Amino acid sequence: MSGDPQQAAAARRGWLLSAPALLLLAVGATGPLAIMLVYSFLEPGDYGNVEWALSFEAWFNVILNRDIFDGTLSFADAHLSIFWRSAKLALLTTLFAFVVGFPTAWFIATRNAGARTALLFLITIPFWTNLLIRTFAINQIIRNEGFLNTFLLWIGAIDQPIVMLYTDFAVFLGMTYVYLPLMVLPLFAAIDRFDMALLQAGYDLYASRWQILRHVIVPVVKPGIIAGSILVFIPALGAYVTPRILGGGRNMMIGNFIELQFGQGRNWPLGAALSVVLLVLVSAALIVYTRFATGGDKPHG
């Protein structure tokens, strides 16, 4: 194969043409990740940045606390509670996005061709519009003096505004809102390929609607379910903007905690170590995704 000069020339040309893109990504994305890994093994500098001395302290600090007096180790409860909140909120977001996303995808897939294109476009627009703006829209609705509370006060349903902003619920709501299209699009792709004759077969065999859903539809569209879940779970786990705008300073997720290390925390190595942890978690989720989702099922974006 490599003996064929024409093939070899084509391969060389392929590399040459890809070189600028590879260089750009090496400088602007992949290379810095390697440097970040190195930084996680250094000592924090006094005013941010690092001291070039080997240290495993940052990695210990990811989950452990070293007592400043006697050096005993204990679990860092504050860190663990942030991890737990991130995992919990990301899972809840994924679950709820599926619960409302599946009927939506099914509804779109069972329309006629024209309506389908229009509805898909309607799902896609929010997906491409600014995440910050969408999160901000939620903020304006649920804040104390926001639309929802103002309306409820006005109709007399409540006499005190319900505090929704800066709670875990707000972060959950916001993330479901912004990531929902990522669930609907791959689900749609899977349902679209579903052979509706299978339903007929199921009903002919006296299956109930629920049995059909559980034993016929779900197994067939499973790749889409996995794809959608991973596509929602990954950005939700690493979310930064949504928890910052809707969770405030107290209801941090991993992303905000990482940022803190580069700001007031002045602990770059810890921030780098936390980033590596997040990257590993996300990579694990991606490996699950590529193992389960079939090759043809590639939603873009």
Added chain:
Amino acid sequence: MADRSFSISRLPGFGTIAVAVFVMLYAPIAMLVIFSFNAGDSVAIWEGFSLRWYPEAWANEAVKDATWRSLQIATCASILATTVATMAALGTTRRRATRGQSFVYLMINQPLMVPEIVTAVALLIFFSSIKVATGYQGLGYLIVAHAAFCTPFAYLPIRARLEGMDLSLETASADLYASRWQTFRHVTLPLVLPGAVAGLMLAFVTSLDDVVITLFVKSAGQDTLPTYMLAQIRRSVSAEVNAISTLLLLLTVVLLTAFFLLTRKRT
């Protein structure tokens, strides 16, 4: 009548949920847009129609500055991303799949797989040492960072376009003694162009919307429109942000509609 055959696929409650989802998806954005035209500065109590927030936002020197910077970065980054993505797409399609090709795919799609905050932190670490070493503080860092994460968005539509291309056209051109350059100029390029324009638009929108990476990479005084808005949201709510948001939304919808029309023509 077509509706009858669909009744079999109708599941109870699904239609209701779907309609609710569409309403919920658009209601907050609609509210945001509506209150950008509010005469008062509340974002919840309607005090009459007014266009005052638009000129007011524009009169703000910081907004003008951030808008100009955002457009500058998005333009440079999307052109850079589309150029390298087009070259890479030409280099990785229209021939037998090799291991090298999957490496290129992986590299190009890498920004889509790594959480943004992680890339942002890595870039902060990397660029801050370069800033110290070279003393250069300009927009170059933001342009490189944006171009990198925009490349996959530019690459996907171009690759899709090339994969759907009829290879025999290039062969025919070569058979007619066209030089390699002539073939590229008169056969390949016109065929790729719609894909490249589509990719350019996606890259532009992606760059324009970025918050996290910009926040970490920018030097002092280099706010883009999104980072400016983020800082505003933190302070207080004012319908000024609604006006800026509305204009940004409008730009996105226009570019996306153009993108859809452009890519739909293919079939």
